[in-house]
Amino acid sequence: MIYIKKNKIVNILIIFIALVALSFGAYFYYKLHKIENGEDIKIQKELDSLLSKVGEHYLVPFGEEPTIATVSDPELLKSQSFFTLSEKGDKVLIFTKSGRAVLYRPSIDKIIEIVFVKNTLEY
Secondary structure (H helix, E strand, O other), X not given: OXXXXXXXXXXXXXXXXXXXXXXXXXXHHHHHHHHHXXXXXXXXXXXXXXXXXXXXXXXXXXXXXXXXXXXXXXXXXXXXXXXXXXXXXXXXXXXXXXXXXXXEEOOOOEEEEEEEOOOOOOO
């Protein structure tokens, strides 16, 4: 009889611990998912803002989302003619479908350089 009560208590304790672990797992999964979605929204807002600013100075290709990079070390890029006037913090927008690259300086809200690039990917 005592053995049955101990076995029952152990089973209830294991079930309780499993439920607590599952609850914590679900809670942290929810929080992580919420953070990831928030980051996606933040990145999309930054992209929309950047495209809007560049679009005030240049007719950006319609329906094409560019690849965006930030210049972090302009000295490494000075050998390429597109980057001769680049500064740290400049944004590079690469429109692969239309074959254009735009160098934009957010600090002064100016387009520094635009080049046509050959699309090497053939579909």
